[in-house]
Amino acid sequence: MTDALTTTDALFHDALDLDAAGRLLAGALAGCDDGELFLEYRESEAISLDDGRIRSASFDTNRGFGLRAVAGEAVGYAHAGEISEAAIRRAAEAVSAARAGHSGVVAEPPRATNLRLYADANPLNEMSFEAKTALLMELDAYARAKDARVRQVSASITGEWQAVQIIRADGVRVADLRPLVRVNVQVVVEVDGRRESGSFGTGGRFGYGRVLSRESWQAGVDEALRQALVNLDARPAPAGEMEVVLGPGWPGILLHEAIGHGLEGDFNRKQTSAFAGLLGQRIAAPGVTVVDDGTIPDRRGSITVDDEGTPSGRMVMIEDGILKGFIQDRQNARLMGVAPTGNGRRQSHAHAPMPRMTNTIMLGGEYAPDEIIRSVKRGLYAVNFGGGQVDITSGKFVFSGSEAYLIEDGRITAPVKGATLIGNGPDALTKVTMVGNDSGMDPGIGTCGKNGQGVPVGVGQPTLKMMGLTIGGTAV
Numbered sequence: 001m002t003d004a005l006t007t008t009d010a011l012f013h014d015a016l017d018l019d020a021a022g023r024l025l026a027g028a029l030a031g032c033d034d035g036e037l038f039l040e041y042r043e044s045e046a047i048s049l050d051d052g053r054i055r056s057a058s059f060d061t062n063r064g065f066g067l068r069a070v071a072g073e074a075v076g077y078a079h080a081g082e083i084s085e086a087a088i089r090r091a092a093e094a095v096s097a098a099r100a101g102h103s104g105v106v107a108e109p110p111r112a113t114n115l116r117l118y119a120d121a122n123p124l125n126e127m128s129f130e131a132k133t134a135l136l137m138e139l140d141a142y143a144r145a146k147d148a149r150v151r152q153v154s155a156s157i158t159g160e161w162q163a164v165q166i167i168r169a170d171g172v173r174v175a176d177l178r179p180l181v182r183v184n185v186q187v188v189v190e191v192d193g194r195r196e197s198g199s200f201g202t203g204g205r206f207g208y209g210r211v212l213s214r215e216s217w218q219a220g221v222d223e224a225l226r227q228a229l230v231n232l233d234a235r236p237a238p239a240g241e242m243e244v245v246l247g248p249g250w251p252g253i254l255l256h257e258a259i260g261h262g263l264e265g266d267f268n269r270k271q272t273s274a275f276a277g278l279l280g281q282r283i284a285a286p287g288v289t290v291v292d293d294g295t296i297p298d299r300r301g302s303i304t305v306d307d308e309g310t311p312s313g314r315m316v317m318i319e320d321g322i323l324k325g326f327i328q329d330r331q332n333a334r335l336m337g338v339a340p341t342g343n344g345r346r347q348s349h350a351h352a353p354m355p356r357m358t359n360t361i362m363l364g365g366e367y368a369p370d371e372i373i374r375s376v377k378r379g380l381y382a383v384n385f386g387g388g389q390v391d392i393t394s395g396k397f398v399f400s401g402s403e404a405y406l407i408e409d410g411r412i413t414a415p416v417k418g419a420t421l422i423g424n425g426p427d428a429l430t431k432v433t434m435v436g437n438d439s440g441m442d443p444g445i446g447t448c449g450k451n452g453q454g455v456p457v458g459v460g461q462p463t464l465k466m467m468g469l470t471i472g473g474t475a476v
Helices: 002-012 018-028 085-099 129-146 214-232 252-263 265-269 330-336 369-374 425-431
Strands: 034-050 053-071 074-080 150-167 173-191 194-204 240-246 290-293 314-319 359-362 378-390 396-408 411-417 420-424 432-435 446-450 453-461 464-472
Touching (some): 002 173, 018 085, 053 129, 129 150, 252 314, 252 359, 252 396, 252 425, 265 330, 369 411, 396 425, 420 425
Antiparallel strands (some): 053 074, 173 194, 290 359
16 A cells, blocks of 8 residues: 555645644544544536537546544534634534543554555556547447437546545554446437437446547447347336346346345444344255455456445345345444454545445356246246336335346346335245356446445346335336
8 A cells, every 4th residue: 555655645645744644533532432634636527419419518626535543332523614724623623522421442443454456557647538428420420320210328437546644543554445337328219200319328447448448438329229239129017926037137126226235333332223133044045145245356346445444345135045244334333343344435535534435245056047037937037227216114026127127937038117116125035946157247336325325336136036025117
């Protein structure tokens, strides 16, 4: 982490004497159990195209700090969009209420690993603004030339570079440099007055070269166009209870929303999760193993260290159907008597950290995907999902399928539209009957929302067969 510390020292030294900041922090956290000073510098940009024209373009730089004092279950948090000794002094006064009457011993610092999961370089410096806008125009022309049925093309390029330094009262300093890029494309096609759309996105913690090469963006356009043409032929989805096969990769978003949030430490400490009190018990079918792994190089959800300075890790949450543990930040881990797992994350310096997922993945099983399809007499094959929502307390979820097909007599047949999957998270994993051997990850597009904060995440899973899910459809 030396390079990251050197870089962040250079970013903040003009505004702040880091030694003086450490002394201020030590005074602010005296008697507290934990806390930190979180310094952030971020550059971000976004360029979007719609119907052959650049619709919007933005570039932004900002920096600021967040100061947190933790005393038992109480948290004092103050932040500012400036970095200065005077501002930190005012913040220290503001958070002091959290430690009133409390006498604690500051928790042990995170253990450093010096492992880097992604490059330090700022991706926003790789290509000029003019080159990016020219590429979007070329993308638009390619999509329209590809198929005469294309009526509208929308695309966007977004990137950011975040530099953070976490300073603890005991003098320990941890830093991270985080690149993040993403490209999205949506294509609308029309035949005989019927319009349908398809979309594709990809990204991760690397430079623009991985997503803006001609081969990459053309493959993205081709995939968006394929989905749109499939939807042109889609019939209304049937309704009722049936077998469901989830495709590999992005359909793991259902796992993330319906199961993953319920396995976050804060919800379980407060007994508001549907999984609270079930540690060591069977909550899923045999063969179901779910991990949260923030250590996969270059992935969108990966983090070298979390926003409290704890190195990212690989947490086995469910093993062969048995609940093994929860993902934790430092506060909830301490209060539950377990070790932090490197999942203390925040959207920015203006937000306090809390337990959040990184890359949430169901591991592969023994069945070939075609074997799983052949086992279904009548069911639904869900390849891609759009929006969804879940109630953490009850575990009930609703997800809409953006690409789905009927399975009839062991064969994938007609595409369908308007299919929604309705179920209950704790119950859903008990209905898994076959786990495929084709584990896959999403293309790098996930953003997770919790308590008003959004952070980049990843999901993954193999092909998966589930019995008796309720399908909400539009067929009459």
